[in-house]
Amino acid sequence: MTSFGLTDEHQMIAQTVRRFVEHEIYPHEAEVERTGVVPPELAAEIKRKTIEMGFYACNFPESVGGAGLNHLEFAIVERELGRGSMALNHFFGRPQNILMACKGDQIERYLLPAVRGERMDALAMTEPGAGSDVRGMKCSAQRDGGDWVANGTKHFISGAEHADFVIVFMATGEDQTPKGPKKRITTFLVDRGTPGFTIREGYKSVSHRGYKNMILDFDDCRLSDAQVLGEVDGGFEVMNEWLYATRITVATMCVGRARRVFDYALDYAATREQFGQPIGKFQGVSFQLADMITEIDAADLLTLAAADRLDKGLPANREIASAKLYASEMLARVTDAAIQIHGGMGLMDDYPLERFWRDARVERIWDGTSEIQRHIISRDLLRALGA
Amino acid sequence: MKVLVPVKRVIDYNVKVRVKADGSGVDLANVKMSMNPFDEIAVEEAIRLKEAGKADEVIAVSIGVKQSQETLRTALAMGADRAILVVATDDVHNDIEPLTVAKILKGIVDEEQPGLVLCGKQAIDNDMNATGQMLSALLGWSQATFASKLEIDGDSAKVTREVDGGLQTIDVKMPAIVTVDLRLNEPRYASLPNIMKAKKKPLDEKTPADYGVDPAPRLTIVSTAEPEARKAGIIVGSVDELVEKLKEAGVV
Ligand SMILES: Cc1cc2nc3c(=O)[nH]c(=O)nc-3n(C[C@H](O)[C@H](O)[C@H](O)COP(=O)(O)OP(=O)(O)OC[C@H]3O[C@@H](n4cnc5c(N)ncnc54)[C@H](O)[C@@H]3O)c2cc1C
Ligand SMILES: Cc1cc2nc3c(=O)[nH]c(=O)nc-3n(C[C@H](O)[C@H](O)[C@H](O)COP(=O)(O)OP(=O)(O)OC[C@H]3O[C@@H](n4cnc5c(N)ncnc54)[C@H](O)[C@@H]3O)c2cc1C
Numbered sequence: 001m002t003s004f005g006l007t008d009e010h011q012m013i014a015q016t017v018r019r020f021v022e023h024e025i026y027p028h029e030a031e032v033e034r035t036g037v038v039p040p041e042l043a044a045e046i047k048r049k050t051i052e053m054g055f056y057a058c059n060f061p062e063s064v065g066g067a068g069l070n071h072l073e074f075a076i077v078e079r080e081l082g083r084g085s086m087a088l089n090h091f092f093g094r095p096q097n098i099l100m101a102c103k104g105d106q107i108e109r110y111l112l113p114a115v116r117g118e119r120m121d122a123l124a125m126t127e128p129g130a131g132s133d134v135r136g137m138k139c140s141a142q143r144d145g146g147d148w149v150a151n152g153t154k155h156f157i158s159g160a161e162h163a164d165f166v167i168v169f170m171a172t173g174e175d176q177t178p179k180g181p182k183k184r185i186t187t188f189l190v191d192r193g194t195p196g197f198t199i200r201e202g203y204k205s206v207s208h209r210g211y212k213n214m215i216l217d218f219d220d221c222r223l224s225d226a227q228v229l230g231e232v233d234g235g236f237e238v239m240n241e242w243l244y245a246t247r248i249t250v251a252t253m254c255v256g257r258a259r260r261v262f263d264y265a266l267d268y269a270a271t272r273e274q275f276g277q278p279i280g281k282f283q284g285v286s287f288q289l290a291d292m293i294t295e296i297d298a299a300d301l302l303t304l305a306a307a308d309r310l311d312k313g314l315p316a317n318r319e320i321a322s323a324k325l326y327a328s329e330m331l332a333r334v335t336d337a338a339i340q341i342h343g344g345m346g347l348m349d350d351y352p353l354e355r356f357w358r359d360a361r362v363e364r365i366w367d368g369t370s371e372i373q374r375h376i377i378s379r380d381l382l383r384a385l386g387a
Numbered sequence: 388m389k390v391l392v393p394v395k396r397v398i399d400y401n402v403k404v405r406v407k408a409d410g411s412g413v414d415l416a417n418v419k420m421s422m423n424p425f426d427e428i429a430v431e432e433a434i435r436l437k438e439a440g441k442a443d444e445v446i447a448v449s450i451g452v453k454q455s456q457e458t459l460r461t462a463l464a465m466g467a468d469r470a471i472l473v474v475a476t477d478d479v480h481n482d483i484e485p486l487t488v489a490k491i492l493k494g495i496v497d498e499e500q501p502g503l504v505l506c507g508k509q510a511i512d513n514d515m516n517a518t519g520q521m522l523s524a525l526l527g528w529s530q531a532t533f534a535s536k537l538e539i540d541g542d543s544a545k546v547t548r549e550v551d552g553g554l555q556t557i558d559v560k561m562p563a564i565v566t567v568d569l570r571l572n573e574p575r576y577a578s579l580p581n582i583m584k585a586k587k588k589p590l591d592e593k594t595p596a597d598y599g600v601d602p603a604p605r606l607t608i609v610s611t612a613e614p615e616a617r618k619a620g621i622i623v624g625s626v627d628e629l630v631e632k633l634k635e636a637g638v639v
Contacts, residue, residue, distance in 0.1 A: 008457075008460060008585075008586060009582055009583060009585070009586060012460060012461070012464055012577065012582045012585065013579070013582055015461075016464070016576055016577045016579075016582065019576065020576055049576075052575075052578070053575075053576050053577075053578045053579060054578040054579035054580045054581075055578075055579050058579055067579045067580070067583075069579075
């Protein structure tokens with residue numbers, strides 16, 4: 001484990017979360033993988049234990065009942081969680097920090113219950129016709145008297161299966177700019193059960209079985225001003241203020257999972273014998289291990305350094321994009337190499353390696369594809385030179 | 388009442404143990420170390436006593452290398468109030484013997500005057516199962532070993548012990564030494580608020596000399612060997628064949 005610059009508290013946070021994942025999550029993974037569902041009693045138990053440990057919503061400030069972890073500390077929590085199943089870790093609740101934008105009655109209705117683990121959230125941006133191009137969204141809310149009437153469809157929405165309310169981005173108008181029309185976006189808090197709003201089963205995914213993606217339909221769904229998060233037409237501001245930090249989550253979880261995968265590969269290389277000796281004695285295998293651990297450590301440091309920049313109030317958009325890009329691509333290489341080292345057994349479901357390999361695939365897609373991360377990184381560099 | 392809980396830093400129970408090439412012991416260089424699992428149960432019990440209002444302070448003690456500080460921080464993060472570290476060696480391969488540990492603990496008991504000492508029944512590294520018993524002899528206190536249940540009532544404690552034939556319940560006079568077994572409780576995870584507080588809780592550093600104890604070993608390790616590898620099994624086709632094979636092996 002990389003310990004550069006980490007304090008005793010950081011190490012203890014890591015050990016505690018890792019131990020929790022090993023004892024409370026690992027034993028149930030095979031079953032969730034087989035059935036594709038998390039039994040409700042198990043979900044409730046994971047949540048209860050997380051609350052007891054004071055880790056639930058630990059990314060929220062103490063003033064609203066969270067543990068007040070900074071970005072670096074939270075990245076360490078997420079890194080260790082990344083070792084375990086996303087379907088199960090969902091109940092080691094980490095509500096969207098965008099909820100800190102709640103005002104007035106919203107604090108009692110959404111923010112505080114989310115932090116206490118009483119209500120769960122999901123975040124909906126993506127649509128069938130608008131993925132990377134968020135501004136291209138068609139879901140819209142039109143003014144009707146003092147209210148809003150929402151129509152459209154969101155898809156690929158994680159966590160919506162268990163959500164009591166959803167944070168939804170909607171187009172609420174259009175501005176004419178020299179570069180053409182530009183949509184205005186507003187963020188809404190929508191309760192499950194609101195008339196005209198339905199959550200239905202999404203697609204079957206190759207990655208993270210049991211961590212379902214759902215489809216949300218809005219059909220003349222009436223919403224009031226009290227459900228606007230942030231300002232009307234201020235959706236992009238809310239997004240920019242809160243959402244880019246969540247990409248650190250993807251990066252750091254990839255690092256945690258890669259370390260788990262690496263341990264399998266290392267152990268197998270040390271114990272599997274062919275040609276009369278452990279396969280780790282063949283350079284063809286040992287050099288793969290050397291490359292794997294080097295990349296894992298590099299991704300770990302890149303990610304923690306990006307989180308640390310946020311804590312120091314330094315610009316971190318580019319660094320976060322680099323961490324997300326590198327860590328997710330690293331995980332793809334590490335899981336692939338781990339299977340290679342296991343030979344034919346690596347593909348069989350006797351080992352979890354084939355699962356890690358499948359799970360790794362989505363990391364290069366969600367929360368901004370690798371291409372979008374490269375776009376962010378290169379724009380950040382070139383824009384400064386006027387290009 | 389103060390409760391004293393000795394905790395030992397041992398090789399993590401998940402680590403595959405390897406014997407050192409020279410046979411002098413188990414290789415501990417660069418391996419993951421953790422709190423002895425039985426000691427964790429003792430810490431948990433002490434914290435529960437405090438939560439139940441039966442104890443007002445939980446003191447964790449560790450005797451060994453300086454790195455045992457981490458083990459103490461874990462106890463503090465679980466909820467112990469303060470810690471005492473007795474640095475008795477700077478060599479991770481030097482296991483401090485039970486009698487030395489018991490003598491140092493006696494010195495700490497004399498100073499701290501706890502009403503109860505909760506120990507693990509044994510440490511999973513050398514399985515000595517001796518420290519608690521030796522401490523009780525040195526102090527002249529009552530002892531209850533292998534506890535799977537502990538109820539404190541004024542100046543006596545009712546302890547259920549796991550013995551070979553089943554369960555035995557005894558009453559012991561306080562102050563007492565209780566060594567804990569696996570089924571006493573399920574230790575909690577460190578809580579996040581306690582992790583953040585652990586650094587601020589007092590941790591005193593001492594040496595064996597502070598208690599007038601010489602930590603030099605008295606025992607000599609002659610050799611250490613890996614357990615014999617398990618022989619491969621066979622698959623039998625029928626019950627008859629199974630009985631046949633068992634007869635051949637002379638077990639039925
Ligand atoms: C399992 C899963 C769960 C998800 N959970 C959520 C969720 O909870 N909430 C939510 O809002 N969304 C969620 N998403 C959506 C996710 O963020 C999108 O899938 C992602 O942003 C990519 O959008 P897309 O799939 O529509 O691909 P597209 O945007 O259609 O991209 C297709 C390809 O084109 C490339 N491309 C697009 N634009 C450019 C460009 N300008 N330059 C270069 N290449 C480009 C992309 O990199 C990609 O390779 C989830 C997705 C998945 C798969
Ligand atoms: C789906 C499937 C179907 C199959 N069907 C058949 C079949 O019909 N009939 C049949 O006989 N077999 C079959 N096989 C077996 C297949 O040929 C073996 O899996 C393959 O030869 C590798 O052997 P292994 O899996 O035991 O891996 P190992 O030989 O244990 O190899 C493990 C790792 O060590 C590496 N390695 C081993 N030796 C060296 C060395 N000297 N130098 C460098 N690296 C080394 C390997 O490249 C690999 O990365 C099948 C396998 C699969 C997965």
